[in-house]
Amino acid sequence: MREATYLILTALAAGERHGYGILREVEEISDGRVHLGTGTLYGALERLQHDGLVEATREEIVDGRARRYYRLTGAGLRALRDEVERLAANVAAARLRLGGAS
């Protein structure tokens, strides 16, 4: 799973978000390290929707700006959990070896 994908899924784990909401959340999660471009975000969202990991829930116009909200599907939640497990296992393995080396 690419980092952008992982961060978008994580941003949606807490509940539905619109595009700008996801961008801000991703920045927050990554501690300001990752700035997703708008094109990248919507390309990834389309791919995730196609794969059935994310779905659009509702649309609204705020201040004349169109917003569409997205949330994780069941499959998206499972994919994120699996990825977190995998990353945690990797981290644990690396820690073990670093600890052994020091």
Place this chain on the structure above:
Amino acid sequence: MTAGRDPRYERWVRFWLRAFPKRYRAVHTEEILGTLADVEPPGVTRPGAATAVDLVRAGWAERLRSRPPLWRWCWYRLGGKLPPQYRAWLLDDLQGWYRLRYTLFIEALYGAIFLPYATEPDPMVRRSVLGIGLVLAVVGLVTAPIGAGFQRRRILRRHALDESFGQRGPFTLTTLPTGSAATAWMPVKRVAGAARATALFIAVGTALVASFPINVITFFAPNLGPETISIGPDTLVRTTLDHQWGTGVGAIALAAAILLVTAALAPRWWRTMHDRALAPQSTVLPTGAMPLLAAFGIMAWAAAGFFQLVPQIFPTSLLAVSGAGPAVLYLGLRAYALERRTGCQVPTPFTWRRAVPPASFASPSQRDD
């Protein structure tokens, strides 16, 4: 649509968004404009280079992701069927510059078939094959855009889609609603007559338009011309023409003038012919074996030129073989097929219809699930 946003900014974003496929833009443009309005500081009149690059990169990634693989694409271009997951891509492909895309594919196909002979050591074989390839490519420039219309309808039919989807251009088929007044009075033979009028029009148009460059090639570049590519019964290459039939700039100018006048008058002629074929009280174009006879006549003409019974007609007979003959044969057979059909399909003259978006635009990727 985006409040407080400079219209110039919006135009720029729409411009860069063209990197995305049409189906994607239909769903996401407003949303992306809204998000960019949130992201960018107020007062910006155009997106920065980073935003533009990001949009273009994401757009092309989306195009590459959603397109069929190369072999499926080739299969589809040749008239094959695509699996349902490519339906959205297919609907996009059939709109806009479809005729151009199809024509480029046909030309590329000729290139792939004939260009390898450029390395052929035997100059006779090389020039013959490349000459035939050149003539086919020139004829293809005329016939492929016309053939693209038929191809598009065939594809729509094969994929069980509405045949009127996204059509524009002169040669379109409209399915009349059954039980309407039009189908009540219109005898099927008249419909076939109209199809035949179309066939005749296309065949004559093809012959006129395509013979012109061939004549010019023969005159100005005799090495590429017919005498090097004539395939006689006893020898491969024979010099038969001493520029008798179309020599002189005057002859070519005359041909050009005839071509231009014909092109200017053709739409009117065709419309008249077509209307007459469909009018209830008029003479229908000759029915029966006419298209087949015409096809065989053209083939005979081609053979006479090919086997040098009448060397002067060789260039046009080559054209007949490669373009007009098969076109008339195909369209004649199509007219027969139409005649037998109970559904009333009428070739309509010069209709320009707006592309109708598919019913559901919820999400381009979900459309076919």
